[in-house]
Amino acid sequence: MSWTHRTLVVPAAYRDLAWTLANGITPGGPAEGMWTTELSATGDEPATHYISSGYISPESAALLGNAQATYDAAGGQVPLADIEALYANSVIRADEDPHAVIAELGLQFVRREL
Amino acid sequence: MHRTRLRTRAGGLGFDPASLFLPSGAKGLWYDQSDISTGFQDSAGTTPQTASGQPTGRRSDKSGKTAAVVQATSAARPTFFIAGGFNYDSLDGVDDSYSTSAFSAGTLTSNMDFFMAVSRNNTQCMLAYNTAGSGTQYIGVCSEAGSSQSSVGAGTTLAYNINGTSAGTNLTEAQFNTALPKSWAVVQITGVDLSDWTAFATGLYSSSYPLEAGVAGIIICPAQTDAKRAQIRRWLGAKVGLSL
Numbered sequence: 001m002s003w004t005h006r007t008l009v010v011p012a013a014y015r016d017l018a019w020t021l022a023n024g025i026t027p028g029g030p031a032e033g034m035w036t037t038e039l040s041a042t043g044d045e046p047a048t049h050y051i052s053s054g055y056i057s058p059e060s061a062a063l064l065g066n067a068q069a070t071y072d073a074a075g076g077q078v079p080l081a082d083i084e085a086l087y088a089n090s091v092i093r094a095d096e097d098p099h100a101v102i103a104e105l106g107l108q109f110v111r112r113e114l
Numbered sequence: 115m116h117r118t119r120l121r122t123r124a125g126g127l128g129f130d131p132a133s134l135f136l137p138s139g140a141k142g143l144w145y146d147q148s149d150i151s152t153g154f155q156d157s158a159g160t161t162p163q164t165a166s167g168q169p170t171g172r173r174s175d176k177s178g179k180t181a182a183v184v185q186a187t188s189a190a191r192p193t194f195f196i197a198g199g200f201n202y203d204s205l206d207g208v209d210d211s212y213s214t215s216a217f218s219a220g221t222l223t224s225n226m227d228f229f230m231a232v233s234r235n236n237t238q239c240m241l242a243y244n245t246a247g248s249g250t251q252y253i254g255v256c257s258e259a260g261s262s263q264s265s266v267g268a269g270t271t272l273a274y275n276i277n278g279t280s281a282g283t284n285l286t287e288a289q290f291n292t293a294l295p296k297s298w299a300v301v302q303i304t305g306v307d308l309s310d311w312t313a314f315a316t317g318l319y320s321s322s323y324p325l326e327a328g329v330a331g332i333i334i335c336p337a338q339t340d341a342k343r344a345q346i347r348r349w350l351g352a353k354v355g356l357s358l
Contacts, residue, residue, distance in 0.1 A: 003155075003169055003188070007208075029157065033187025037209045038321040047321075053208045054189035055169045098208045099326075111238070111322045114255065114262060 003055035006064060007098045009091040009105060010035055015050050017078065017086050025063060025073040038110035039102060047110050053098035064092050129345045134335040135177045141223045142335040143214075143314055144177040147201045148353045152176060153194050157184040166196040170203045173212060177335075179221070183212040183315065192317065192329075200298075200330055200354050207236050207326020211246065211317025222308035224269075225337045228253060231330040231350040233298040237291060240323035241301065242332075244311045247320050251311055253303060255323060256294060260287025269307035276301060278347055278358045298330070298354040300347045304337065330354045 010018045015035050022031030038047030063070045067083040074083075093101050102108070135142050146152055153163035154172040159182070163170065169191035175181040185191045192203040192210045205211070230241055234256070241254030244267070251267030264285045265272050274281040274293065277300055281293035294301065308314075314334070317325050331350045338346065344358075351358035 006189070008189075029186040029188050031187070033185070033190045034209070036190075036318065036321075037324065051208055052189050053206055054191055054210060055193070056189050098206060102208075109321045109324065112320065114250065114252075114266070114322070 002058055004058050004061045005053075005055055005095050006061055007051065007053040007091075007093040007096055007101050008035070008064070009039070009049050009051045009101065009107075010086065011049055011089050012047050014086045014089060017082060018090075021070060021074055021078060021083065021086070024075065024077055025060065025070065039107040040110050041106055041108070043108035043111045045110055045112070049105075049107055051098060051102065061094070129349050131333055131335075131346065131349060132176065134333065134338070134342075134346070138178055140336055141221065142177045142226070143175055143179065143181055143222075143332065144334070145173050145183060145332040146176050147173070147194070147203055147330050149176070150201065157186045163194050166194065168194050170194045170212065173203065175214075181214045181217060181221075181314070183214055185210075185212040190318075195328070198355070202233075202328040202330040202354070204328050205317045205325050207239070207324045209318055209324070211315060213246070213315030214313050216313050219310050219312055222311050222314075222334065223336065224307045224309040226306040226308055227333075227335055227338055227343060227346075228301070228303040228306045229331070229333040229346050229350055230254075230301045231298065231332075231354050232301060232327050233296070233330075233354070234294065234325065234327035235296060236324070236326040238323060239325045239327070240319045241325065242314065242316045243319045244313055244315070246315060246318060252319060253306070254290060254294075254301065255287045256291035257287040258291060260291075262287055264290035265303065265306075267310070269305050271305045273304045274302070275304070275347075277351070277356060278344070298328070298356060300350045300354075300356065300358060302343060302347060304343070306334070308334070
């Protein structure tokens with residue numbers, strides 16, 4: 001099986017939608033394992049964004065950024081306008097160092113004391 | 115004579131970590147990235163790893179407990195590399211992790227030795243934990259100025275050793291951060307109590323302590339003699355080019 005690397009940063013308000021879509025269209029396992037890492041501009045809570053970075057199937061990668069294709073793949077379970085808004089507010093990068101993407105966006109890991 | 119010298123230097127040619135888990139049923143875990151047959155691209159273990167650059171969805175446990183570490187979400191899987199003559203799983207320090215399925219408390223025991231061949235890149239990180247994001251059971255936290263214990267919920271008197279050199283007892287996060295180089299190293303922690311642990315994982319306890327690292331081997335076994343510990347360190351060290 002071939003894999004392709006993507007870094008996906010979504011605003012916190014869109015995480016549930018991203019999970020719904022990912023669960024609906026990808027064969028890559030439970031989407032709740034994606035976007036678990038919290039980001040914010042200051043490193044303080046609350047998280048404003050979540051990041052997922054790693055290998056996904058080429059079929060899933062081909063959908064990213066294409067709202068109509070995603071809508072079709074999800075069987076219309078999510079309104080097209082919502083998918084368009086998700087993509088308009090998210091960052092999708094291919095084969096890039098996720099740490100560089102985080103820095104470029106002016107974000108940091110949310111840090112909490114143990 | 116030549117064979118004896120080789121065995122002594124490498125510590126691995128005449129030593130098999132499988133012996134640590136005998137008789138069959140001895141408590142522990144063993145993940146051996148140098149054995150490519152233990153790696154699978156998927157979490158179900160149906161697609162074996164065959165080359166560098168493939169995801170690690172499953173890493174089998176060679177201790178005999180069949181407690182593989184797995185990652186069901188493809189985007190959160192570590193990546194297997196063969197580079198510089200070493201095999202290792204690379205964790206990206208963002209969201210990569212893998213963990214065992216839940217097991218019963220008591221599966222591991224109260225006097226154990228923890229070994230890990232690791233090359234970590236980030237300062238604030240954690241080597242291993244029980245359950246992600248909750249509870250206070252973890253091993254080997256590094257941070258720049260943290261005064262809390264580096265390992266919590268894993269024993270009361272923990273002795274740390276890095277590459278065969280004692281680093282002290284009950285290190286703080288900052289002390290462990292100072293002791294652990296950002297290059298290949300064999301970490302040994304003894305006096306580890308994992309009797310209450312109900313899983314084992316590495317990679318992403320929380321966003322605060324992601325592990326950005328190469329991991330070339332993990333051995334958790336019943337407490338050993340100092341001589342046997344030295345053999346384990348040499349065996350793991352040989353996997354990453356260290357002569358310990």
